[in-house]
Amino acid sequence: MANVLDEIIDGVREDLAARERLLPAAEVQAAAAARPAALDAWAALGGGQPAGELRVIAEVKRQSPSKGALADIADPASLAARYAEGGASVISVLTEQRRFGGSLADFDAVRAAVGIPLLRKDFTVEEYQVHEARAHGADLVLLIVAALDDARLAGLLELTRSLGMEALVETHTEDEIDRAAAVDARIVGVNVRNLKTLDVDRGVFGRLADRLPDGAVAVAESGVRGPEDVAYYAAHGAGAILVGEALVTHGDPRARIQEFKRAGAAAIAARPGAH
Numbered sequence: 001m002a003n004v005l006d007e008i009i010d011g012v013r014e015d016l017a018a019r020e021r022l023l024p025a026a027e028v029q030a031a032a033a034a035r036p037a038a039l040d041a042w043a044a045l046g047g048g049q050p051a052g053e054l055r056v057i058a059e060v061k062r063q064s065p066s067k068g069a070l071a072d073i074a075d076p077a078s079l080a081a082r083y084a085e086g087g088a089s090v091i092s093v094l095t096e097q098r099r100f101g102g103s104l105a106d107f108d109a110v111r112a113a114v115g116i117p118l119l120r121k122d123f124t125v126e127e128y129q130v131h132e133a134r135a136h137g138a139d140l141v142l143l144i145v146a147a148l149d150d151a152r153l154a155g156l157l158e159l160t161r162s163l164g165m166e167a168l169v170e171t172h173t174e175d176e177i178d179r180a181a182a183v184d185a186r187i188v189g190v191n192v193r194n195l196k197t198l199d200v201d202r203g204v205f206g207r208l209a210d211r212l213p214d215g216a217v218a219v220a221e222s223g224v225r226g227p228e229d230v231a232y233y234a235a236h237g238a239g240a241i242l243v244g245e246a247l248v249t250h251g252d253p254r255a256r257i258q259e260f261k262r263a264g265a266a267a268i269a270a271r272p273g274a275h
């Protein structure tokens, strides 16, 4: 049953093996331990706070398996600086190379440019990648439930927290949400793009939102084209949105984030029972 997700992970494992030959696990662990403490991404995303604002996780995304090249990002650091000025709460930097055109060099450039929490966005399947994320100054890593069995999901989340980071735990089905809840995920994403087929169905968020664990930050991932999609996610309970394409293809991402935040806050204020 080959699907896109499995194919991507095969490539990720090959690239990972090559990096491990260059920098052994003990060295990457030492580099992680030497970093200043991670920033609190949970708090930045409104964790534990009353609903009001919609937080934006703005993504540095060069290309995707579904669409190919999205944007010629000559300077990821200045793009990230504009994201921060627009009011992004977290910046996501894709580091997967083969399908998304990302790199740890992009991550490093962004880390040097902004002081807000960063998500190292990759297909995390091995402990090495978690230490590596921290060694590069990440505050948040991505754990995709569909790519991990229960034991590995629990183990990677525990390691992430032991390094002072948090995880965005990504789901796409009811069963995956229950698996995320079972490991006490505190930041739970619903990706409306099915990573096995790449189909986007924004209604997935509305259908699954009620099942998200109480007290977790609910993140609507993918598929934001404009303020109407932001309002839809916010109306259905999103505390944060993760946006890539709509920002990297926009001429003024700073203004676009501000617009998304206004649309989100208005939809939250209009939720039944908001007053």
Ligand SMILES: O=P(O)(O)OC[C@@H](O)[C@@H](O)c1c[nH]c2ccccc12
Pocket: 059, 061, 121, 122, 170, 191, 221, 222, 223, 224, 242, 243, 244, 245, 246
């Ligand atoms: O460009 P979009 O549709 O705004 O999507 C952003 C983000 O959700 C998407 O890049 C993403 C969500 N989950 C992932 C897992 C791996 C790689 C990429 C992703």
